Amino acid sequence: MAYKIVASQCTSCSACEPECPNVAITEKRGVFMIDPSKCTECIGHFDVPQCVAVCPVHGTCVIDNSVPRASAA
């Protein structure tokens, strides 16, 4: 139930970090990651996932298929 960041595409611009309503995005030594246990795909907060909407590089914040999709609570 989460988005993930494709590390090879990420510019480490940090734009996504403050936009996440769940503080799911963190940076460690310049590498940005989404904690899947915190990400709700922004459902219930916003119409669109904030990390996707703000990220300058298309296809960098994508659905992580290895975890089940989130749904409205």
Added chain:
Amino acid sequence: MSKLLQLHDFGASSATSFEALRSSATQTGCSTTGGNGKSGCGSAAGQGDLPPEIWEKVKNHPCYSEQAHHHFARMHVAVAPACNIQCNYCNRKYDCANESRPGVVSEKLSPEQAARKVIAVASTIPQMTVLGIAGPGDALANPAKTFKTFELVTATAPDIKLCLSTNGLMLPDYVEQIVAMNVDHVTITINMIDPEIGAQIYPWIFYNHRRYTGVEASKILSERQLLGLEMLTARGILVKVNSVMIPGINDRHLIEVNKAVKSRGAFLHNIMPLISEPEHGTVFGLEGRRGPSAQELKALQDDCEGEMNMMRHCRQCRADAVGLLGEDRSAEFTTDKVMEMEVEYDLAARQAYQAKVEAERDAIAAARQRELATLADETATIKIQVAIATKGGGVINEHFGHAHEFQIYEVSTAGAKFIGHRRVDLYCEGGYASETGIEPILKALNDCTAVLVAKIGLCPKDSLAGAGIEAVEDYAFEYIEQSVIAYFKNYLERVGKSEISHVARGDADIRQGAFVAS
């Protein structure tokens, strides 16, 4: 300290355009004009009647005052990597192509690291008067980092002027904070006021938790930019507007932008050429959109000039630039080095040093005025452009072969006016002159009649002569403007005696990429 003195040649100094404008407003007769070239003769147009408190704010600002940039230094700290809009001339995969040399990822700093760096630089370079936050993203898309940095710097170094650059999207929300933090100057990048044109420049913006595209995006952006501009000027904050000239998209439209920002109180307009090398990977670069030529840029700046001050010496610096505008010293101040440096902030020493610079600038202004007086009876309508090899300090003090850039002055009987700079690759690399080296320099100076240098070899001198450009060593180590006027006087005399004939020069190339002295 001795190293600094030697680097910046403090033997000379000169007045700022604002000094010139101010004196033109208070004195009779002509003075050399800077920003507002057409108002040289006693006209109070433009900002010629700058109130004293505004004058105080700009006179030592290297970016705002085209001659202060010979004497005062600024630094940018890269604390703000995030951005909330996308511009077609920027590729953030590499870095911001607009304000920072693309392909070189600047060291991104935390506010604490940045503050330490500022103090270290200010202790080493006493003429460092301005701290700017200009990305590499948008300063106001990173408000926490931007304002924290300012707060930390002000606590230790209250004399440093603060400025920030923004795309303006979030500006209305932060005007109060900008006022509260005592920010001196704000730069807003405004490339359009017509959303139809904006749609060709901005593919999207992120606003109010969603992404807007097309005309809708540009409409929001434009409204927020102009509102922010009005709010700032209403609060007495100086606002400069940057515009990127994109041939075929906004080149003519920028005249409308100029009027719109002037009427809202912007005090300086800086029209910069598009940087669009394909290897930067920007949308404009990949679609092969070219930047303007030197004369196209100058023509647009001239067309806007009747309206307000135009800035012509912008180097489109990196977001982590340090030092004088023509001389990047950022490599001396990497995080590692800064952390090791012993820093002691000596406010009194800085002020004494700056007072000395001030006195020297007065001297150079007086020298220029004297020289100009000798042209009083001239009636020639000839106008020529002259290139200068300088390391700063307002003096012709650079060897032709060592010049990273040339400063270009336009001179007529009305005086000498700075109109821009041309970057070049070093002609004399590693002590020997390269055969192919001269061609790009000839292209960069093709619109000039002469180049005034401290020294030049026979070979390049001949090549220049072949291209119709006279290389002149006679004014080595003299003040720039005074020399340009003296050269012009001599030129007119020779034309008068038919020793030479005056020919109109052509256009010139603008070298792509931000200024990085190697």
